[in-house]
Amino acid sequence: MPQRPNRRTQSAVNATASRVGEHLAKKIKAVEAERDRAYRERAHLVALLAAMTDGAVTAPAPDVDEPGWQIVYLHLGGHQASWHISPRDADLFTHVERVDVTDPRAQWDGHTTEDKYAGIAAWTAELAQRCGPACAEMHTETGRCEIARNR
Template identity: 45%
Template sequence: MSDRIRLDDLNDDALDKLYARLEVAEAERDTVYRERAHLVAHLAALHPAHIGYTDPNAPDWAVVILETPAGQLSWHIAERDMGLFEHVEPTNRICRTWDGHTTDEKYARLRALTASSHLESDHRCENEGADSVSR
């Protein structure tokens, strides 16, 4: 049986339950965005980057653009996560604008960057072969 509510059956209690479920879903979404923002901020510390409100289709979201050897990468950043990007230069008129890459192209570039970075250095753990791993 579905937990869907028919419009005819929608009352204050049912509406309150829906709002509560929505709040939980939004909190989970915000947590995932925050985790992603931490990783993107780290990438922005490793590569030339700039951040600004440059997307006319999403004016409330900043866009961080990274210039990497594999190509440009960009992500929208929520206002609540901007503190993670204080180390990133603000976008100005001399910054290279978005190159038009798609999300699929961005992640293909990120995979290429990851593969090339792995080839450049030895990423084995110092305790390779240890029985336990600490996290």
């Protein structure tokens, strides 16, 4: 039959467990902070993309229980792309039209993350081939830039 630890042993075990718990809590906070910085970075890029994309909208995220979450919807190269936006990043999207979840422009088309990034890669390649970086801000409603039009 195993013996019960004496009070001194139990106290040492509790102290060690407490130190380990504190260490893990600090590690978790550091990992969460790093994750939040990465999401903030991504949010900056999505906000820029939204500013450069006609028809961009944001709507409340119906699939997130926490208040303040939203989804930004873009159409890139004929395909929908959407991202969840944290309430702490909402300040980056004040330039994007805010709509209700019932708005037809705020309806998810079923794309997966893989579909979204495959579409973005294809659209990026097409834009780069069609006109290159020299005309990034000269795109017209037809999707062609002034430089490419004169080629």
